[in-house]
Amino acid sequence: MSLPDRIDPRPPRRIYRWDLDKTYLQTEFESLRDLVRTAFQKAHEKTAVPGASALIRELAANGDSRLCIVSGSPKQMRAVLEEKLKLDGVQWDEFVLKDNVGNLLRGRFRALRGQVGYKLPAILESRVNAPVEAEEVLFGDDAEADAFIYSLYADLIAGRVDERVLSQVLEAGGVYPDDVTRVHAAWKKIPVADPVRRIFIHLDRLTPPAHFTPYGPRVVPVFNYFQAALVLLADGHLTAPQVLKIAVEMVQTAGHNIITLSNSFQDLLRRGLPLQQAAIALSQALEGPNALFKAMRPVPDILAAFSKRLAALGTPPPPPPVQAVDYVSLISHALPRNHKARTKPAT
């Protein structure tokens, strides 16, 4: 038997899909001035959300994974964004940007701000080529429609959304006919599977986490990426030492401390996420001889702080129930907000 002349890379076991602005990058575009400043920022002037690059690096370190980025930033920003990712030590496999100039020239003004007609076909087309067994974790934010689009994507490929509902949603979302065709075409090619394990929503606008309850427990809103790392530890995507590395980076570079980390831990417990085992794993990792964890020691006794936060709750609430998502009634979450609505605090 002869050997093949080319060895294909191993198919990915896991796919991590990331948005960029407000998910990976700290981006301000609440005003025209912010938009202009963002457009002209150099790579080294852009700032990643604390812990984001460390999280991506640790997820990649486990091997067998792909990093797919779909961002609403215009294609013209590719060079600067790629440079920023390289500066942060982030390696990607797919990097899709929005053709806003094309949309403008073709008079597709709704597509300039619409997210459903852009992101949904992009991630469905990406899934077409993925192995059926590859599981996915998605990262977005609360500024636009990520929770809605990612959940719809997950339920579409799992066969939990029918064609009638999809059509209603695409129509209500103002999706252009050619994008509707792309959605349907890609969807039809994807074998039915249930690969999406988690959808993390970075709470850039500090939207109350309960706002995302209608999407079920698969969607986990996070105030920071230490919270995402804790959940991924519980889900088996990260090890305890990897979570500690992320915590160390957040402490050293972003001013996090034992209080913010233990509060973040308790916040997840209060939402019914079963993290007790994750806390035990972290404590065991802290006992190791690794010099890195000695660096955690100046941050006094993380385990004791976590235990206190856990004990302080009395009986933690049970996990929230899994429920079917009513996309037709939630479509308003996916529509572009006007400026007034965007800046209005959610109280």
Next chain:
Amino acid sequence: MGKPEQITIAFDVMGGDYGPTEVVRGAAQLSLESPHIHTLLVGDRRLIDEVLAQTKHNGERLSIHHAAEYVGMDEKPGEALARKPQASVSVAARLVAEGEAQALVSAGNTGAGVLACARHFQLIPGVRRAALATVYPTRGVRGEKQDPFSLILDVGATVEATADDLVAFAVMGSAYARIISRNERPKVALLSNGVEPQKGPPRVTEAHARLLAMPNLNFTGNVEGIDIPKGTADVIVTDGFVGNVCLKMLEGVHDTVMELAQYAYKESLRWRAGLAMLSSGIQRLKDITDWEQYGGAPILGFDRIFIKAHGRSRARAIANAGKVAAKAVAHELGTAIREGLER
């Protein structure tokens, strides 16, 4: 300037006329406005989470300590605390004493708050009895912040104060005004029935003589009741019995004036027109004397900070009470009082 110290404030969430909703909202507001302040919400976890679910907040700066019981506004403090060892105010005071938080804020039952602190905190050396202070809007302003409030203490914690107590109250009030109102040399006065040094009962005249001999204190002598709203002094010292009577009387006068204005508004078209013409001035007066901006008043004398927010406090007042507490912690109010008493 370096980064401000991280401070944790424990909130007795279940207290107050509008607790837990408004207290949680106030703490949530604080979590958005003050990155260096962490809030520890003590009360029924389920109720707190229900409010947080609908309220914008920063989960990194906020945690909950479950306490299943609480003391109602109308309950007798001693009996209630004995019957309810897990009352939120008691648990919150214990957590502060254990170092889980650096200060306590409560809008609940004042007596229960003072009693809980007395059980869990230590009195500062040289202080025999704690004092409940309050702020009162005055005509004059004071300090770097142009503060329109003067501090009156004691208004109810120590019904019968000795000369020693009055001297301690003066030192404590002065330290508090210096730190919170940024008033470098607050004018301290004793409340009496005349401005002359010999006026008043023996404890007041004795305290007068001793305060005069304290060079680090800006003691200006005696003042009369009429001087309270004028703002003649920045800190007015009295015992809890007189202070409480004065406070209630001032509140009564305020309420009566408001009722008269409402009566006038209904009674005559000319009066109504007059009030309408004065409305911007009245609004400005209301803004200046808005007690919610002050947040709360301290219980002074303990080694830990306790800010008693008004029972009617809503979110803004609670958030401001948290800021006042954090400021008192950051400027080491306890140390300032101790040093003042040692001189």
